[in-house]
Amino acid sequence: MSDTHxxxxxxxxxxxxxxxxxxxxxxxxxxxxxxxxxxxxxxxxIGFGKNIPDTxxxxxxxxxxxxxxxxxxEDGSINVFQNTCRHRGMILVEQPKKVRxxxxxxxxxxxxxxxGDLRATPHVGGPGHNTHEEIVHEDxxxxxxxxxxxxxxxxxxxxxxxxAFEEANAHLLKRWKEFERDLYHGGEKASFKxxxxxxxxxAVENYCESYHLPWVHPGLNSYSRLxxxxxxxxxxxxxxxxxxxxxxxxxxxxxxxxxxxxxSEHWNTGAEYIAVYPNVLLGVHRDHxxxxxxxxVTLNKTVEHIELYYAKPADKLPESLIEKNSEQWKEVFKExxxxxxxxxxxxxxxxxxxxxxSPEMDGPTHCFHHWVASRLMQxxxxxxxxx
Amino acid sequence: MxxxxxxxxxxxxxxxxxxxxxxxxxxxxxxSQGTGDTQAMxxxxxxxxxxxxxxxxxxxxxxxxxxxxxxxxxxxxxxxxSQLDTHR
Ligand code: FES
Ligand SMILES: [Fe+2]
Numbered sequence: 058m059s060d061t062h063x064x065x066x067x068x069x070x071x072x073x074x075x076x077x078x079x080x081x082x083x084x085x086x087x088x089x090x091x092x093x094x095x096x097x098x099x100x101x102x103i104g105f106g107k108n109i110p111d112t113x114x115x116x117x118x119x120x121x122x123x124x125x126x127x128x129x130x131e132d133g134s135i136n137v138f139q140n141t142c143r144h145r146g147m148i149l150v151e152q153p154k155k156v157r158x159x160x161x162x163x164x165x166x167x168x169x170x171x172x173g174d175l176r177a178t179p180h181v182g183g184p185g186h187n188t189h190e191e192i193v194h195e196d197x198x199x200x201x202x203x204x205x206x207x208x209x210x211x212x213x214x215x216x217x218x219x220x221a222f223e224e225a226n227a228h229l230l231k232r233w234k235e236f237e238r239d240l241y242h243g244g245e246k247a248s249f250k251x252x253x254x255x256x257x258x259x260a261v262e263n264y265c266e267s268y269h270l271p272w273v274h275p276g277l278n279s280y281s282r283l284x285x286x287x288x289x290x291x292x293x294x295x296x297x298x299x300x301x302x303x304x305x306x307x308x309x310x311x312x313x314x315x316x317x318x319x320x321s322e323h324w325n326t327g328a329e330y331i332a333v334y335p336n337v338l339l340g341v342h343r344d345h346x347x348x349x350x351x352x353x354v355t356l357n358k359t360v361e362h363i364e365l366y367y368a369k370p371a372d373k374l375p376e377s378l379i380e381k382n383s384e385q386w387k388e389v390f391k392e393x394x395x396x397x398x399x400x401x402x403x404x405x406x407x408x409x410x411x412x413x414x415s416p417e418m419d420g421p422t423h424c425f426h427h428w429v430a431s432r433l434m435q436x437x438x439x440x441x442x443x444x
Numbered sequence: 445m446x447x448x449x450x451x452x453x454x455x456x457x458x459x460x461x462x463x464x465x466x467x468x469x470x471x472x473x474x475x476s477q478g479t480g481d482t483q484a485m486x487x488x489x490x491x492x493x494x495x496x497x498x499x500x501x502x503x504x505x506x507x508x509x510x511x512x513x514x515x516x517x518x519x520x521x522x523x524x525x526s527q528l529d530t531h532r
Contacts, residue, residue, distance in 0.1 A: 157500025166494050176520060179494050185486030187493075187517040194518065 059087055061437065067411065067430040071423040076411035077430065082256040082404040088356045092121045094436025095335050095429055097215035100222050102337035102350040103127070105364050106135060106209045107242040108153070113171065115160065116153045120215070121353060125202060126150055127211055128160070130171035135206055137213050138173050138199040149199075160199075173199035209240055209366060210337055210348050228294050229333065235320055236341050240366035243345075246380045247365035249387055253394055255401040257336055257353035258429065260361060263397050264330065264338045264349075265421035267298040273392050288420050289331060293428060296421035297331035303342055306382050312375040314344035314382070317368045332421075334428050344368060347386060357401055363390065445472050466495035466503070486516050493517070 059080040066075040080087045101120070108116045109129040116127040117140050126140035126149060140149050147164040150156075159168040159176055168177040175194040182189035203214040205222035207230075212222060219225055230237070242248070253260065263269065267286040270277055282302075289297040303326050305313045320343055328342040338349040345367050352360040365383060367374055403409060414423050445453075449472060456464040469492035476484035489507055496504035504523055511517035 157498065159497050161494070161498045168494065168497055177494060177497060177517070179490045180487070185483060185490055185516060187490055187511060188515075 059084070061434070063411070064430050064434060067426050068434075071414050071420055072416040074414060074423055074426070076414065076423075077258070077426050078411045079404045079407070079409055081258065081429075082401060083356070085356055088256075090433060090436065091429070092353075093216075095432045096121060096353065097123075098432065098436065099219050099335055100205065100212040100214050100225055100333075101335055102210045102333070102348075103137070103213050104211045104350065105242075105348065105362075106206050106211060107248075107364060108211075109135065111155070113156045113158065114153070115150050115156055117148075117150045120213070123215060124148055125213065126160075126199075127204075128171050128173075135204060135211060136172060137202040137204040137211065139202060141200070142167060143175065143197045143199065144178075169199050173201055175199075208236070208339055208346060208348055209242070209364070210333075210339075210350060212337070226295075226333065228291055229331065233329075233331075233341060235324070236317070236346060238317060240346060241368070241370045243365045243367050243374065243379045243383070244371040246383055247367075247371070249363050249383065251361045251363070251387075251390060251394065253359050253361060253397055254357055255359055255397040256357055257351045257359045258425075259397040259400050260351050260359055260393075261332045261334075261336065261338065261425055262422045263393055263400075265296045265298065265332050265425055266419065268415065268418040269396065273396055274389055277389075289329065290420045290424040292424060293431070295331055295333055296424035297329065298421060299327065299329040302326055303328035305342075305344055306378055306385065308375055308378050308381070312378065314374060314378060315368045316343045332425060334425065345382065349390075361390065363387075445475060449475070462495045463499040463501060466492050466499055466501055469495060470503075470507070486511070486514070490516070497523075 059078050063075070063078050067077055068074070081091070103118045103120050103125060104116060104127055109127055112129055112131050112133070114129045118125045118127060124140035126138045128136045128138065130136055142149055142162040142164065144162065144165060144167050147162050149160055149162055159170060161168045166179050167175065170176050175197045177187065178192055178194070179187050181187060181192050203217055205212045207222065223230060267283060270286065271283055285300055285302040287299045287301070289299055307313045324343045328340065330338070330340045332338050336351040336353065338351065340347045345365055347363060347365045350362045352362060354360055363386070365386065371379065449468060453465070453468050456468055469488045473485050473488035473492055476488055489511060493504060493507035493511060496507055505520070508517060508520050508523055512519035
């Protein structure tokens with residue numbers, strides 16, 4: 058565990074604050090603590106609606122060792138369950154697959170509906186007897202995990218104690234109300250992932266800040282200079298950056314992606330990039346959005362799952378541009394890999410003290426640290442409750 | 445169960461062909477019914493039901509109804525079956 062006094066330094070105003078100490082990137086115990094008080098206690102991203110487009114599609118997720126199962130039901134809603142059979146605790150679904158009406162446990166074939174209700178318990182009362190007075194189906198449905206789908210990201214609150222998603226993210230939902238609309242995934246070419254040797258938080262921290270743009274993304278300098286960016290920092294809520302000079306990608310014949318209908322003028326050249334704490338990174342533009350779910354695999358391994366969305370279905374978009382846009386973003390995200398991996402390595406230096414923030418440039422990063430530290434303090438102060 | 449059916453069942457299990465399994469177990473149930481082995485009949489019918497359910501076959505509703513009628517299962521009201529109670 059990191060020293061609570063040191064953690065308190067993170068909570069000071071940015072000018073005097075320290076960053077999160079090394080243990081938060083290097084100590085397995087702190088990783089476990091964050092798993093519980095940060096990632097399980099809040100609304101974390103685990104996947105995308107596009108993973109399970111049709112009724113009966115199931116998608117298992119190992120979220121920090123917790124087996125979860127995303128399921129699209131007959132109403133088109135997404136349900137998330139603990140991926141564990143109520144009988145002997147067998148894992149229900151090991152690979153993404155389409156089921157036809159029931160989720161059948163591979164062990165003794167107890168069957169659950171797409172809404173998690175226990176439907177069949179073959180031979181449970183002896184061969185050919187499928188009921189038993191002690192086996193009350195109503196009491197033995199799959200454990201449901203609280204979930205909410207926003208911007209096609211499937212968010213879950215594993216411990217069930219966070220405020221409702223709409224409440225926790227009310228400020229951001231209002232800010233981006235204009236992007237509350239149908240999004241169309243760009244298809245195969247609009248989907249990629251990057252495996253990075255870093256703690257998940259460093260990916261958030263780097264995403265929030267524009268300070269590094271001129272050095273790490275020199276290619277952006279030509280049209281997107283540092284002074285064209287602004288900080289987004291809402292204490293206790295979210296942070297990120299915005300640009301005032303977003304330029305649409307265009308093809309050889311001058312073709313562009315169709316715009317989202319009815320956006321206000323601000324978005325003609327505006328774009329915003331926000332970290333939805335703890336582990337989801339979103340970007341919005343007049344003609345596309347993207348969502349990144351950071352999968353914290355271990356203390357120092359993170360998978361970035363990246364998906365791009367458009368205003369129209371993929372077959373109505375300029376085909377060559379879909380790939381070009383993905384490539385362009387992939388390039389930018391790849392440019393960031395050496396810094397997030399480098400900061401992870403740097404934190405092996407025992408004298409590193411969390412670092413010194415630039416009060417002018419590091420506000421959004423500090424905003425995130427402050428949020429993490431607050432959640433941990435809260436967790437440490439509250440009585441032990443089982444997760 | 446006759447040898448031929450037994451072999452077919454093992455093969456279907458091997459390739460996890462649930463629709464065929466439903467069919468074959470239903471045949472086994474019929475066979476048991478014919479020899480008056482009620483115990484085996486409900487066992488095989490249960491197997492047929494689970495695999496029919498898994499395969500999304502409408503006949504699952506019929507099997508369920510048969511099982512429920514004899515107190516062997518709870519009736520699943522929202523299963524839409526073939527309506528024809530073909531298997532008795
Ligand atoms: S463990 Fe799932 S049916 Fe027995
Ligand atoms: Fe970057």
